[in-house]
Amino acid sequence: MKYNQVCFMGLGYIGLPTAAVVANKGIKTLGVDINPKVVDTINKGEIHIIETGLEQVVKQTVQGKTLRASVNPEVSDVYLIVVPTPFKGNHEPDISFVEAATNAVLPLLKENDLYIIESTSPVGTTDKMAANIFSKRPELKNKIYIAYCPERVLPGNVLHELIYNDRVIGGIDNISTDKAKEFYSTFVEGELHSTNARTAEMCKLTENSSRDVQIAFANELSLICDKADINVWELIELANKHPRVNILQPGCGVGGHCIAVDPYFITADFPVESQVIGKAREINNYKSFWSAEKIRNTMLEYEIKNGVKPKVAIMGLAFKPNIDDLRESPAKYIAQKVMQSEQDGFLIVEPNLKEHNVFKLTNFNEAYEQADIVAFLVAHNEFKTLEYRADKIILDFAGVFRR
Numbered sequence: 001m002k003y004n005q006v007c008f009m010g011l012g013y014i015g016l017p018t019a020a021v022v023a024n025k026g027i028k029t030l031g032v033d034i035n036p037k038v039v040d041t042i043n044k045g046e047i048h049i050i051e052t053g054l055e056q057v058v059k060q061t062v063q064g065k066t067l068r069a070s071v072n073p074e075v076s077d078v079y080l081i082v083v084p085t086p087f088k089g090n091h092e093p094d095i096s097f098v099e100a101a102t103n104a105v106l107p108l109l110k111e112n113d114l115y116i117i118e119s120t121s122p123v124g125t126t127d128k129m130a131a132n133i134f135s136k137r138p139e140l141k142n143k144i145y146i147a148y149c150p151e152r153v154l155p156g157n158v159l160h161e162l163i164y165n166d167r168v169i170g171g172i173d174n175i176s177t178d179k180a181k182e183f184y185s186t187f188v189e190g191e192l193h194s195t196n197a198r199t200a201e202m203c204k205l206t207e208n209s210s211r212d213v214q215i216a217f218a219n220e221l222s223l224i225c226d227k228a229d230i231n232v233w234e235l236i237e238l239a240n241k242h243p244r245v246n247i248l249q250p251g252c253g254v255g256g257h258c259i260a261v262d263p264y265f266i267t268a269d270f271p272v273e274s275q276v277i278g279k280a281r282e283i284n285n286y287k288s289f290w291s292a293e294k295i296r297n298t299m300l301e302y303e304i305k306n307g308v309k310p311k312v313a314i315m316g317l318a319f320k321p322n323i324d325d326l327r328e329s330p331a332k333y334i335a336q337k338v339m340q341s342e343q344d345g346f347l348i349v350e351p352n353l354k355e356h357n358v359f360k361l362t363n364f365n366e367a368y369e370q371a372d373i374v375a376f377l378v379a380h381n382e383f384k385t386l387e388y389r390a391d392k393i394i395l396d397f398a399g400v401f402r403r
Helices: 015-023 036-043 054-063 096-108 125-136 158-164 174-184 197-228 232-239 262-269 275-306 330-338 364-370 381-385
Strands: 006-009 029-032 067-070 078-081 114-117 145-148 167-171 192-196 312-315 346-349 373-376 393-396
Touching: 006 015, 006 096, 015 029, 015 054, 015 067, 015 158, 036 054, 036 067, 054 067, 054 158, 078 096, 096 114, 096 125, 114 125, 114 174, 125 145, 125 197, 145 174, 145 197, 167 174, 167 197, 174 192, 192 197, 197 232, 197 262, 197 275, 262 275, 275 330, 275 373, 275 393, 312 330, 312 364, 330 346, 346 364
Parallel strands: 006 029, 006 078, 029 067, 078 114, 114 145, 167 192, 312 346, 312 373, 373 393
Antiparallel strands: 145 167
């Protein structure tokens, strides 16, 4: 099928790379974002996020006039909803951005259009949006195609994985599933798996909840090992020699818009049944609190022993290594937590950011040299170039030195 134009509602960490990949296939692509600065940046062939190889593709497609950005949607053949789905203060999912994006394209929908939600959503969201569309545009009933297809990409390798990863695609009916598969086949080389919308929605939540549970085991193990005076990194390496054991690496918590958020979409709707999933969330959140307390106690011990307050280097703010994404970052939470009572004496490091609106950033080499206490919260590649210093108190929550 020939697509005259594809419209992406949202130009964030998933929306922009996906739009760029589609545009790179020669398909006329419009990206919509409510932030005029983002729109202006993209229309200049530049990017507002860090992602390997993305700037080159955006520049090529903008110059080739297959990609452009706007603050308003336009009539298209395919509409993809790729907006954030955060949770409210009580950990209930907030689909207001999905609803707003849907309402924005509602007047533009026409017969044979394809509407796809990619945003992580609670089970039933696609059906709810379909009901919303048909209640306001009843003439479109059975005349447009509606489906859900979650992304499953790794930040730092998004462009590759958008093309080569398998995708799960679920429509509100079989023909919607087929039409969505037809669209994704224009740029996805991985296998396209058919299901229904509710199963596709739950599949996304299940994938990230599974990861959260596995990380919780590693984080809980790290708490036990700290108390038992055992090197958790060595322990996991040895345990993983078992042919059927594959324990993940612990950290200072879990962040990002997926693993730290998606399990709540299940626990909010199924609170009685999701016991393991809910407990994993508690453990991973507690690991961040515990890490902050570990730093604060180490600072107090240093001051009591030496009679002066220590200089503390907080190494990393991103939610995972080698990216600039701070969404739901446990490292950022820890930095804020340890700096609650005092602002002086801290050296904040995040090599993937040029500046931050709250923290004054310091070069990682300078911070490591000046600090008395060094807390590694993220295992950025830059940190792995540092030599272990026995003259410093090193709190390695990220396994930079594995000791």
